[in-house]
Amino acid sequence: MKIALLGYGKMGKTIEQIALKRGHDVVLTIDKDDTDYDITEADVAIDFSIPTVAFNNISNCLNNNVPVISGTTGWLDRYNEAVTLCKEKKGAFIYASNYSLGVNIFFELNKTLAKMMSALKQYNVSMEEIHHTQKLDAPSGTAISLAQDIIEQHGSYSNWKLDQGNETTIPIVAKRIEDVPGTHTVTYESEVDTITIEHVAHTRQGFALGAVIAAEWIVGKQGVFTMNDVLNIG
Numbered sequence: 041m042k043i044a045l046l047g048y049g050k051m052g053k054t055i056e057q058i059a060l061k062r063g064h065d066v067v068l069t070i071d072k073d074d075t076d077y078d079i080t081e082a083d084v085a086i087d088f089s090i091p092t093v094a095f096n097n098i099s100n101c102l103n104n105n106v107p108v109i110s111g112t113t114g115w116l117d118r119y120n121e122a123v124t125l126c127k128e129k130k131g132a133f134i135y136a137s138n139y140s141l142g143v144n145i146f147f148e149l150n151k152t153l154a155k156m157m158s159a160l161k162q163y164n165v166s167m168e169e170i171h172h173t174q175k176l177d178a179p180s181g182t183a184i185s186l187a188q189d190i191i192e193q194h195g196s197y198s199n200w201k202l203d204q205g206n207e208t209t210i211p212i213v214a215k216r217i218e219d220v221p222g223t224h225t226v227t228y229e230s231e232v233d234t235i236t237i238e239h240v241a242h243t244r245q246g247f248a249l250g251a252v253i254a255a256e257w258i259v260g261k262q263g264v265f266t267m268n269d270v271l272n273i274g
Contacts, residue, residue: 043255044068044082046097047089047112050174054248055086062252070097079104084255090176091115098122098133107132107258109251111139113181123264132258136267137181139250143224144267146239150186150226153237154193163228163235165190165197166205168213170223178202178214182224187212190226221247 041064045052048069056066067081072089075096079085085101087094091114101108102125110133119135126133138144157163169183179187179202187200187210198208205211221241228235241247250267257270267273 041065041256041259042067042081042083043252044070044079044085044101044106046070046085046087046101047072049088051088051111051244051248052086054244055088055251058245058248058252059255062256064252075100079106082106084109084259086110086251086255087112088251095122099125102126102129102131102133105129105131107255107261108134109139109254109258110135111137111247111251113137113184114177116181126264130262132261132263132265134254134258134265134267134270136250136254137185138222138247139254139267140239140241140246141250141253141271142246143182143239143241144250144271144273146224146237147185147189148273149237151189151193153226153228153235154190157228158194158196160230161196162230164205164230165194166211166213166227166229167200168215168223168225168227170215170217170220172220173216173218175216178216179212180214180222180224182222183212183214186224186226 043066070077085108087097087110089112094112094115095118169180191197200210223240225238254270
């Protein structure tokens, strides 16, 4: 499989190492903010760029009939445009806030716990995420996904907000610490006890492996998918 890497920072380089080990060819590597390139040689593209160019990268792939996997966060105000373009071009597209296989299991645990907690009004939910200092967006896309899943499953919450919360708003604390790949914590607290679930990434390898697996899965398919489709969850 011929892979284009759109965004060639630490994550892009880790994806390249894993892709090569799995027998694939990396035919194109693009710096995170470069938009002048020919995507047509690739069988699939993996985008880990920056928010300001992610939509352009995705559009370029879809317009040239190249399936695209995007893990860039912070651009989702244009997500519906990408979905519309994918359908118009009969292309293939996956966006995920996190490609780690473990995190996607964590997503399912989070939804199950939120549904269970919905009837227990004595518990208040809060969240914390910690990432490396180079991460541009806060809170992380993964934290936003976790919060949105809680909102869908828990009748008491309708919104999330950075650093602030109330009876209907989930507070998310975002910390930036050198060389932390990613930690996400969801806490339910009452007067009598505290229940916490947490995912701690030790390296970038898990994110990169999941992205390559998603790229392998999407080739030959048509439509807009999620990691639940790739992992056959739900």
